[in-house]
Amino acid sequence: MKLQYIFTLLMLFSSVKCLFSQSSFPFYGASIEPGTKQHFTIPIQEGTTTTSIPITVFHGIEKGPVLGITAGVHGYEYPPILAGQRLIKSINPKLLKGTVILVQIASLGSFTKRSPFTNPLDNKNLNRVFPGDAKGTISEKIADFITTNVIAKSDFFLDAHAGDAPEDLTSYAAYYSNTSMPEVSEKGRAMAASLLFDHIIVFKTDGKNYVKKDESSLYCSAEAFKRGIPSVDIECGKLGGVEESLVNKIEKGVLNMLLYLNMTTISLTKAEQKDAFLYIDQRYSEESKHNGIFYPNKKSGDYVKKGMKIGEITDYFGRTLETIYAKHSGLILLILGTPPINKGDTIVVIGDVSK
Secondary structure, eight states: OHHHHHHHHHHHHHHHHHHHOOOOEEETTEEEOTTEEEEEEEEEEETTEEEEEEEEEEEOSEEEEEEEEEEOSSTTOHHHHHHHHHHHHHSOGGGBEEEEEEESOSOHHHHHTTOSSSBTTTTBOGGGSBTOOTTSOHHHHHHHHHHHHTGGGOSEEEEEEOOOTTEEEOOEEEEEEOTTOHHHHHHHHHHHHHTTOSEEEEEEOTTOGGGSTTSOOBSHHHHHHHTTOOEEEEEOOOTTOOOHHHHHHHHHHHHHHHHHTTOBOOTTOOOOOOSOOEEEOOEEEEEOSSOEEEEESOOTTOEEOTTOEEEEEEOTTSOEEEEEEOSSOEEEEEEEOSSEEOTTOEEEEEEOOOO
């Protein structure tokens, strides 16, 4: 009877172990063992032009979903990149359920050359060429690799950004929403909330070409959402600078989202929750009609009323070309924060907070 009892316990233990046991995770020809992390340097070449993508894969000790994260899609946006460097240490694969694929710097050419918006290796904006092209330019090949090897493997997806060199930006989280995908949209909303930002932007995609099957998605996280993957963005940081508090905020938000997604074995720790958010589902932008110098009267985070003066554009001799007034009331999410201005540049983005 005693032997039978011991045998039953052993069988039960074996069953539980099998239930939670984790197999290795295949990535770029390697097999990553449970409870370990591995760094990859992915070579990308187009003709004689070469670059690489640094990626870290954390493979958990237990089974769970795959979370894809991209930082440095714009290489001049530093806070998410530095937060990714910290996540190398703060994500412990021995306490992880599932897998995290972290693209440390998607546009390394932009990062190393300190190039805002575009990759100087082909002068293309990486966040405008998804899903990419395996036979295209450097940026298109980068997008193709991320689409094929990160996004396509993911159950959840996060793309982290900041205000680029001239952009004075209010920090926020964002998620994609479409009435044809209510469950995916709601999961994205909850993920955005778990990132612990005060402001949440709703990317309403009904009728948008970039989520149609026969159209290019253009944006990194839009490609994930288009595939039915709950997708969120972070925008945290401004003017191409690095603030310690904002790097910490991104790292903390990602770790809290891992807790919300139940991707950690730290059973005594629960995801933090905020009591309230300011949701913004309508944004208005204004573009410059002139080349010259911009003098802002407002900054990101300011509330403005329709008709309020936002700034002034002069020519290179100080003569006023145009006074810029708010065409809508709301919160300034982004405003041009450096003097040079060109025709077609975005001067300001205002979020509607009337609802």
